[in-house]
Amino acid sequence: SQTIHQWPATLVQPVGSPLSLECTVEGTSNPNLYWYRQAAGRGLQLLFYSVGIGQISSEVPQNLSASRPQDRQFILSSKKLLLSDSGFYLCAWSPGQRNQPQHFGDGTRLSIL
């Protein structure tokens, strides 16, 4: 069966520090991969999605970036964090076919001080 792992679960970082959140999927190949941010009490905002290695689509211009160095690995990064980057970050995957449900990781709670 397919599983998705996301880490760390919790992260506290100072303003201006770099960020690297990692997500990996097991049990499937060529998945679509997604990064979302959920502000407190709000819905999900799609940040990036990828349909293949090295293919990244950005939904919201900001100081975050994403990379997909391997088929089942998706990384969310920042060179310099802002206070506004605080939130709950969720990674998700779906099969490569169109219009399939997404399956989510357990999320990372990021607090910027």
Add this chain to the structure above:
Amino acid sequence: AQTVTQSQPEMSVQEAETVTLSCTYDTSESDYYLFWYKQPPSRQMILVIRQEAYKQQNATENRFSVNFQKAAKSFSLKISDSQLGDAAMYFCAYESNNDMRFGAGTRLTVKP
């Protein structure tokens, strides 16, 4: 651009009773899917039910069912025989061509 609207920020239901959560969406696409996700306090996103836009029959999963009105672009979720474990945030979502959009969510409280 596709948008998803959940007009009820909060809803409450008595245990064992029925509650309906509303969702509307806006799209010019003809081929798309709709989903309801549940997010309990653990914050894990759990797929509850899905509906293919080309299917007229409403999807059903045990106590969960949807009322899909394609012309009205409405996709409501009905929870029957509500249980305490149903308490969570519920998100309506729309997907077309790998582009998924979520509503702002409805917080459901279940009263014992």
